[in-house]
Amino acid sequence: MWLSDLIGLIYPEICCACNQRLTKQEEIICLHCAYSLPKTDFLSIYDNPIAKHLAGRVPFEYATSMYYFTKKGLIQNLMYQLKYNGRYDVGLKLGADFGQALKEIPFWKDIEVILPVPLHPKKLKIRGYNQSDAIAEGMAKAMEIEMVPDVLKRAKFNKSQTKKGKLERWSNVENIFDLKDAALVCGKHVLLIDDVLTTGSTLEACSEVLLKVEGLKLSIATLACAESF
Numbered sequence: 001m002w003l004s005d006l007i008g009l010i011y012p013e014i015c016c017a018c019n020q021r022l023t024k025q026e027e028i029i030c031l032h033c034a035y036s037l038p039k040t041d042f043l044s045i046y047d048n049p050i051a052k053h054l055a056g057r058v059p060f061e062y063a064t065s066m067y068y069f070t071k072k073g074l075i076q077n078l079m080y081q082l083k084y085n086g087r088y089d090v091g092l093k094l095g096a097d098f099g100q101a102l103k104e105i106p107f108w109k110d111i112e113v114i115l116p117v118p119l120h121p122k123k124l125k126i127r128g129y130n131q132s133d134a135i136a137e138g139m140a141k142a143m144e145i146e147m148v149p150d151v152l153k154r155a156k157f158n159k160s161q162t163k164k165g166k167l168e169r170w171s172n173v174e175n176i177f178d179l180k181d182a183a184l185v186c187g188k189h190v191l192l193i194d195d196v197l198t199t200g201s202t203l204e205a206c207s208e209v210l211l212k213v214e215g216l217k218l219s220i221a222t223l224a225c226a227e228s229f
């Protein structure tokens with residue numbers, strides 16, 4: 001018996017979505033879960049509900065989401081593993097599947113670089129990584145394009161801002177990003193990536209900063225979206 005088989009007997013690999021034991025052929029997500037993930041079918045539809053939700057708020061080329069995020073659903077379990085259980089590989093896998101699906105749709109072939117929404121430094125310190133980086137990295141590899149994580153940074157709040165009330169700071173969301181290295185995306189069609197779309201205010205804030213870059217075209221994709229937003 002190989003050592004890996006022995007380790008597998010003691011610590012069996014389990015599916016990150018349903019906690020059932022994986023077979024030798026399965027990785028991260030079991031076949032049953034992979035088949036049952038709640039896909040949106042928005043990818044090939046130009047005028048989909050995500051595009052309609054963001055329309056008029058920021059100028060963009062295309063916008064989409066791959067899955068529905070439902071309470072106690074498979075995507076919620078996977079996102080939990082990615083965000084709170086150190087499973088960066090879950091993000092890579094989901095991103096790879098997302099990228100592969102986009103690659104098969106002609107209009108997504110215009111995308112030149114992939115850019116993840118930066119995580120707040122405090123959360124980055126706790127989590128050790130940005131979950132959107134994992135998704136974007138998986139997508140970039142599948143789509144055979146470059147990922148550019150260092151274009152944006154979270155703006156630092158000055159003292160007067162931190163003294164403000166929570167609600168006031170939150171309403172100030174449009175000022176939370178700054179450009180760090182615009183040259184990486186100058187004149188390019190950028191795909192901005194986030195994990196879950198809820199209100200869209202973070203994406204809107206990122207987009208406003210990005211669109212200041214000369215000749216930049218913007219598209220937006222989130223791995224999942226709430227069923228109603």
Ligand SMILES: [Zn+2]
Pocket residue numbers: 015016017018019020029030031032033034
């Ligand atoms: Zn499963």
